[in-house]
Amino acid sequence: MVFSQPTGKNKQSPFGTSDDRRDPKTTFRLRPKDAPPPSMPTADDLIASSRVVSLPMRTAFRGITVREAMIFAGPAGWGEFAPFTEYDDAESRIWLAAGIEAAFLGAPEPLRDEVDVNATVPAVAAADVAEIIARYPGATTAKVKVAESGQTLADDVARVEAVRDLVPTVRVDANGNWSVAEAIEAIAALGDLEYVEQPCRTVDELAEVRRAVSTPIAADESIRRSTDPMRVAKAGAADVAVLKVAPLGGMRALLATAAKLPMDVVVSSALDTAVGMSAGVAAAAALPNLHRACGLGTGAMFVRDVAEPFAMVDGAVTVRDVAPTADLPLASAERTQWWHDRLRRCHALLVG
Ligand SMILES: O=C(O)CCC(=O)c1ccccc1C(=O)O
Numbered sequence: 001m002v003f004s005q006p007t008g009k010n011k012q013s014p015f016g017t018s019d020d021r022r023d024p025k026t027t028f029r030l031r032p033k034d035a036p037p038p039s040m041p042t043a044d045d046l047i048a049s050s051r052v053v054s055l056p057m058r059t060a061f062r063g064i065t066v067r068e069a070m071i072f073a074g075p076a077g078w079g080e081f082a083p084f085t086e087y088d089d090a091e092s093r094i095w096l097a098a099g100i101e102a103a104f105l106g107a108p109e110p111l112r113d114e115v116d117v118n119a120t121v122p123a124v125a126a127a128d129v130a131e132i133i134a135r136y137p138g139a140t141t142a143k144v145k146v147a148e149s150g151q152t153l154a155d156d157v158a159r160v161e162a163v164r165d166l167v168p169t170v171r172v173d174a175n176g177n178w179s180v181a182e183a184i185e186a187i188a189a190l191g192d193l194e195y196v197e198q199p200c201r202t203v204d205e206l207a208e209v210r211r212a213v214s215t216p217i218a219a220d221e222s223i224r225r226s227t228d229p230m231r232v233a234k235a236g237a238a239d240v241a242v243l244k245v246a247p248l249g250g251m252r253a254l255l256a257t258a259a260k261l262p263m264d265v266v267v268s269s270a271l272d273t274a275v276g277m278s279a280g281v282a283a284a285a286a287l288p289n290l291h292r293a294c295g296l297g298t299g300a301m302f303v304r305d306v307a308e309p310f311a312m313v314d315g316a317v318t319v320r321d322v323a324p325t326a327d328l329p330l331a332s333a334e335r336t337q338w339w340h341d342r343l344r345r346c347h348a349l350l351v352g
């Protein structure tokens, strides 16, 4: 268990033992190095400093047109709690751990101050691709959503070709929507790709597709929504692992998972606000081995963000801490209450 309530004289930090504080991999940027680790905040503490925001999107993404998120402050900065609304409490509590890490512990020591980022292209018509790519100045890699329900392989081919005319390296993300046979057919039709992310739903299907094609396979949901991220490696199911801070339980958890996986990793956002993005960029910046563009440019999809967005310059974003602006686009009272209740339930599961 990662988090526990401090009890009696055996005060245990939710962030590990005092030994961890001497480990260079877990030094903090925002607290003095020899300060004691903070203890687990209560749900009331988190709610007291929190804001629930509702961010309109420029283009629907995964069916989302308005992204809701909760952000809260701690001694190390701001943290985000924004599991997708359909996620249950057991899964969402991991996301809460990540937000608490950001606000109460801060980021791990960076190894670089910039991170190369991909343009993210939703499942739009080919004619609308140029307008999307223009939001990502200097991008040399683009990730294109494919296999969206209600669309055809011809739509995907047209969209990918339109992107390839503008950006040299193209990867696609099917979000598990193809069967093995459909994936093999689509990969043949889509031409040269850096990789195909989550072509099918299960780890076994990914392994089967990987054996059948020469295009590299990336795993996202098979890691993000799995209790055993290592299964992908054991099954030989992927060449690349897509890792996200919130669903893995934080920046340090992401670094630990990356260290164990015998493959390239890409850090990606979960449609994070600038607060969550700050943690994603920090995690990417702290990875000893990073060879591919990360999916951390999605701030460009919001009409408004909670702070100055992580804007792409020359194909990269810069590591920095984030504090929200004063005039936040707040959610309704009813939605705010829904997020408070959700945070309380997830917090109870976390401190168990
Ligand atoms: O990786 C990117 O370019 C952007 C992030 C992204 O695609 C995403 C964002 C929210 C939820 C799921 C996904 C996904 O990778 O499937």
Ligand SMILES: [Mg+2]
Pocket: 173, 175, 197, 198, 220, 221, 242
């Ligand atoms: Mg994905």
